[in-house]
Amino acid sequence: MNEAIAKYLEYLQSVRNSSPHTVLNYRKDLEQFLAYLSPPGAQPPALTEVTHTLIREFVAHLHDRGLAKSSIARKLAALRSFFKYCVRQGRLKESPARLVPTPKLPKRIPSVLSAEEMNGFLNQLGGMGVAASGGGAVSRKGLLLPPTSSPKRQGQQSRLAPVEQGLLLRRDRALLELLYAAGLRVSELTGLNLVDMEQKERMLRVRGKGNKERIVPYGAKAQEALEKYWPLRDQLLEQTDRASSGPGPHAEAVFLNYSGRRLTQRSVGRIVKKYVRIAKVNWDLHPHSLRHAFATHLLADGADLRAIQELLGHQSLSTTQKYTHASIRQLMDIYDKAHPHA
Numbered sequence: 001m002n003e004a005i006a007k008y009l010e011y012l013q014s015v016r017n018s019s020p021h022t023v024l025n026y027r028k029d030l031e032q033f034l035a036y037l038s039p040p041g042a043q044p045p046a047l048t049e050v051t052h053t054l055i056r057e058f059v060a061h062l063h064d065r066g067l068a069k070s071s072i073a074r075k076l077a078a079l080r081s082f083f084k085y086c087v088r089q090g091r092l093k094e095s096p097a098r099l100v101p102t103p104k105l106p107k108r109i110p111s112v113l114s115a116e117e118m119n120g121f122l123n124q125l126g127g128m129g130v131a132a133s134g135g136g137a138v139s140r141k142g143l144l145l146p147p148t149s150s151p152k153r154q155g156q157q158s159r160l161a162p163v164e165q166g167l168l169l170r171r172d173r174a175l176l177e178l179l180y181a182a183g184l185r186v187s188e189l190t191g192l193n194l195v196d197m198e199q200k201e202r203m204l205r206v207r208g209k210g211n212k213e214r215i216v217p218y219g220a221k222a223q224e225a226l227e228k229y230w231p232l233r234d235q236l237l238e239q240t241d242r243a244s245s246g247p248g249p250h251a252e253a254v255f256l257n258y259s260g261r262r263l264t265q266r267s268v269g270r271i272v273k274k275y276v277r278i279a280k281v282n283w284d285l286h287p288h289s290l291r292h293a294f295a296t297h298l299l300a301d302g303a304d305l306r307a308i309q310e311l312l313g314h315q316s317l318s319t320t321q322k323y324t325h326a327s328i329r330q331l332m333d334i335y336d337k338a339h340p341h342a
Contacts (some may be wrong), residue, residue: 017211029078102199174229181222208313
């Protein structure tokens with residue numbers, strides 16, 4: 001069974017082009033299942049010895065440990081995918097996971113900012129010229145530098161490079177504008193290369209889940225923010241090229257960090273949280289919130305649901321339909337506040 005799991009993970013990576021994050025999660029889920037089937041000192045069972053009863057017992061074990069239904073559903077999805085692969089490879093006649101039901105999950109309606117709130121937040125970023133974190137000024141590189149009057153202990157030197165110390169305002173505004181303007185997943189944003197952008201037409205070629213490509217437009221506000229970011233990007237690359245005596249492997253990435261490397265998904269999450277703090281708004285905002293806002297605001301303004309499905313890169317229309325519930329909820333909130341007899 002160990003060999004079959006190794007082959008399956010290799011298949012996910014090389015054939016399915018699954019993200020490293022997906023491969024890592026599936027590896028953990030399958031190893032947890034294998035550990036459940038083979039306690040310390042016991043040999044793991046053969047692949048043909050795994051029955052749907054064993055899988056049901058594993059699901060019950062996860063439930064007894066207090067795991068959330070969503071986590072159990074994900075682990076079961078990993079097992080289903082693995083056993084389907086084994087059937088296709090001729091290792092099994094049929095999947096033992098096919099008879100195991102998925103735990104019923106509550107339908108979650110995404111919490112979405114109104115168009116006015118989102119516009120206000122992004123416009124506030126665009127207007128940042130004076131330090132929002134203590135009185136610094138914006139440098140020529142578009143960085144929000146720390147205040148010069150900050151006292152330092154004698155002999156103490158900053159451990160951070162000047163670019164790292166400041167907030168990369170131009171880059172951060174550009175990536176936030178693009179997340180909202182194109183409804184991108186954070187992995188799609190960080191995976192963007194210069195060759196994927198048609199700036200004249202304001203179009204992106206986006207690689208989504210399963211490495212599927214789609215074409216997505218973006219607006220004038222995002223274009224304006226990008227134009228202001230390009231000089232800073234060039235400077236980040238120049239200082240990296242000087243340090244490494246030539247262009248590095250990240251030279252094609254659209255969004256770079258202070259050291260000239262491709263920005264990571266985790267960094268984008270930190271950037272969003274950082275500007276929520278600076279704006280002093282009590283929002284639980286994360287990168288995916290801007291994707292939710294993109295879809296909900298398009299729907300509220302009359303966009304066709306199937307067109308939104310295409311723009312988001314959803315395989316199933318039912319995935320997109322959750323935004324109709326969010327839109328109706330927003331409408332009801334407006335009604336309750338505005339109608340005199342509500």
